[in-house]
Amino acid sequence: MFGFIKKSLKGIVKKFEKSVDKNKVKKDEEEIVKENNTEKTKVKRKMVCWNVKEVNKELNLKKGKEAKINEHKTEEPIKETTKEMEEEKKPKKRGFFSRQISEKDLQKFKLELVKANVSFDVAEEIADKLRDKDGRNIKKLLRNELLSLLEQEEFSIGTFIKGKIKEQGNCMVLFFGYNGSGKTTTIARLGYLLKEQKIPIVFAAADTFRAAAIEQLSAHADNLKIDIVKHKYGGDPAAVVFDAKKHAEAINGVVLADTAGRLHSDKNLMEELHKILRINKPDMTILVLDSLTGSDILEQIEKFGEVDFDALILTKVDVNEKGGAMLSVKQKTDKPILFLGMGQEYKDLEKFDAEKIVKKMLD
Ligand SMILES: Nc1nc2c(ncn2[C@@H]2O[C@H](COP(=O)(O)OP(=O)(O)OP(=O)(O)O)[C@@H](O)[C@H]2O)c(=O)[nH]1
Ligand SMILES: [Mg+2]
Structure with a gap:
């Protein structure tokens, strides 16, 4: 991973x-030390000495007497550039990198x-x-x-569902996403998790489209001893979810509704999804994304954003070597990622934990 x-x-x-x-x-x-830039000028006083004889002559001094040269010397400041000074002018390296x-x-x-x-x-x-x-x-x-x-705000789906059941006697969570993204497997794993929290559950087999989809969810329901509402293939998925809601009201529990995998480009299936939502008004909608999907994952978020999902679950993270998609997803949407699918077993649903992920990426 x-x-x-x-x-x-x-x-x-x-x-x-x-x-x-x-x-x-x-x-x-x-990196030049500033003080090196301030010009350091050495001024040498050059003494202009006159020829002593001429001085004597001019001043009419007696032979043997020293001319008072100092009184006649011209002091002229001359800028003199020595090799040493040139060196000093060069930028000095300082111990700062x-x-x-x-x-x-x-x-x-x-x-x-x-x-x-x-x-x-x-x-x-x-x-x-x-x-x-x-x-x-x-x-x-x-x-x-x-x-x-x-990073995202802490959210507990268990607490949310319990709150809804307390408030209205039932709760409905609906899952959708691309073909094969891991919806049915995720529903089974969430069922396993919520059952441990003593929440009554009913599965809605609302994928009446793909062959064996109903059997697949039924097998999970059997394994986990969770109720399931199912109709015939080709039936109206909105009606399946509606019936499951009635069941949830009866058991004071939550509906976990499976739906057919669909491409956003599939007009009929997208309209069908709108119908399920319109009729049943789920309390929460979850977009299931396959983390192995490359850049297409962003397009999926955008297109399914039209049906306005509440949260995300990313699957197949256990076999995801690249890992970068998760960063892109988080930048694309501010919807929370609830869980990561981390394997094939029921227990392999991990709560999304930003620190843990960053540790896995960096350490
Ligand atoms: N390694 C791994 N495999 C997963 C994970 N989640 C799902 N799978 C596998 O992905 C495949 C598709 O999973 P499904 O749950 O059937 O996906 P779906 O979205 O319901 O598929 P459709 O109903 O056909 O659209 C199955 O073989 C699963 O075992 C996961 O987290 N890790
Ligand atoms: Mg499925």
Whole structure:
């Protein structure tokens, strides 16, 4: 899990630290101590000595008497540049280093992120946050940036469902998403989790479209000893969900409604989804996304956003090496990610935990 993005991020951290060392030498040249810039001018007083004989003559001094040269010397300040002074004028290196991450490395970093399935926009956003920053802190900066991208408000679906049941005698949670994204498996796993919390559950087999879909959910219901409401194939899924709601009212529990996988481009199935929602008005809608989906995952969020989902569940994270999609998803929508699908078993539904994910990506 996350092997690819982890390797990329580790590589980046190392690279930055190295490049900071190189930059250090380069930038030292530019770091000029200000006082070196203030011109230091040495003024040498040059004495212009007159020829003693001429002085004597001119001054009519007696032979043997010393001329009072000092009275006649001209003092002229002359700027004289010596080799030593030239050296002094040169910029002095000081014990302070530039530690900025170079632009070239930032570009490489962006590319690495995109390779790890991070969308270009997000890669750019992260890189921008690192620009002009001290490269020695790259790991910490990266950690903070990833955390701020992934963090979300605490939400407990168990508490939410219990609250609704208390308030209105039942609750309905409806799942939708692309074909094969993991809806049915997720419903079974959530059933397992909520059963442990002693919440009465009924499954609604509202995928009346795909062959064996009803049997698949029925098998989970049998295994978990959870009630199920099902109709015939080709039946109206909105009617299945409606009947399941009646059942939930009777048992004072929650409906977990499965629906057929659909592409947003499939007009009929999208209209069908609108109908299910219109008739049954679920308390919560969850978009199930396959984390292995590349950049298409953002398009799925956008298109399913038209039916206005409340939360997300990302599946197949256990086999997701790239890991970057999660960052893109969090940037694209402010809807919470409730769980991550982490395997094939009922227990393999992990609560979304930003810190845990960042640790897996960085440490
Ligand atoms: N490794 C792994 N496999 C998963 C996970 N979730 C689902 N799968 C597998 O993905 C495949 C599709 O899962 P389903 O639950 O049938 O998906 P769906 O969205 O209901 O599919 P449709 O009803 O055909 O649209 C199955 O083989 C599941 O076992 C997960 O978290 N990890
Ligand atoms: Mg299914």
